[in-house]
Amino acid sequence: MSKQDLASPAPPYHELIGIRLIEWRDGFARVACDAGTHHHNRSGIVHGGVILSLLDQAAAFAGLWCSVPGNIRKAVTIDLDCRFTGQVSGGEIVAEGKVVSRGRNIFFARTEVFDAAGKMVAFGASTHRWRAGSETVEGSPAN
Numbered sequence: 297m298s299k300q301d302l303a304s305p306a307p308p309y310h311e312l313i314g315i316r317l318i319e320w321r322d323g324f325a326r327v328a329c330d331a332g333t334h335h336h337n338r339s340g341i342v343h344g345g346v347i348l349s350l351l352d353q354a355a356a357f358a359g360l361w362c363s364v365p366g367n368i369r370k371a372v373t374i375d376l377d378c379r380f381t382g383q384v385s386g387g388e389i390v391a392e393g394k395v396v397s398r399g400r401n402i403f404f405a406r407t408e409v410f411d412a413a414g415k416m417v418a419f420g421a422s423t424h425r426w427r428a429g430s431e432t433v434e435g436s437p438a439n
Contacts, residue, residue, distance in 0.1 A: 314329050336385075348378050352376055362434070364435055368437075372427065374402070377420050406420070407419065
């Protein structure tokens, strides 16, 4: 499966921010964004909202992997916390999300975000609730 096919079509928010889903399997997702000046805040560094978006999307996709080609799973974020440990001025930013526990309707994830040099710039934990029909790895038809 090519990288473009991981979440095809890409969610509109991913297109707006420039988020790419680059690795995806049950319980794990890696997303990336090529940060440029259009991602900067007034201080000339990547806005924390961009990093938080990467954290949220990596965590969510970690719990949304689907075993049936063509089917999808959906979830909403219930809780998200983030600790910023560094700053980024540009280059590729990568977030890796891992499911740490899952129940019948809810899953919990931990995520780390790294700059282009591999330095951790943020980490967090989140809680997500699967939407109806998304509770199992088989998911449901995309229609």
